[in-house]
Amino acid sequence: MAEAVPGKKYRIIKIDGGCRLNSRLCAMGFMPGEVFNVSGASMGGPLCIMVKGAKFAIGRGMAEKIQIREA
Numbered sequence: 923m924a925e926a927v928p929g930k931k932y933r934i935i936k937i938d939g940g941c942r943l944n945s946r947l948c949a950m951g952f953m954p955g956e957v958f959n960v961s962g963a964s965m966g967g968p969l970c971i972m973v974k975g976a977k978f979a980i981g982r983g984m985a986e987k988i989q990i991r992e993a
Contacts, residue, residue: 923980923988926960926969931993933957939987947988950978957993 926932934956937944951974952958961977962970968979980988 923969923985923990924982926963926985926990928960928963928970931957931959932990933993934988935991936989937987938989939984943984943987947984951976952988 923932923934934952934954936954937947937952939947947953956973958971958973960969961972966982968981969985971978971980
């Protein structure tokens with residue numbers, strides 16, 4: 923997800939994290955198959971994500987563990 927471009931829609935394919943990370947992301951609505959869009963991204967900083975009508979900031983380290991494709 924770290925390579926996601928603001929303004930585009932993406933689908934979550936897989937989350938490559940441990941149980942704790944998966945639980946945290948699931949609680950926020952990030953699950954395989956879910957569609958989201960990136961509303962903002964700063965160079966090297968967090969990504970602003972909209973999923974299920976809620977806005978979240980995801981750090982680059984966490985974003986690198988989420989595999990996506992364009993929706």
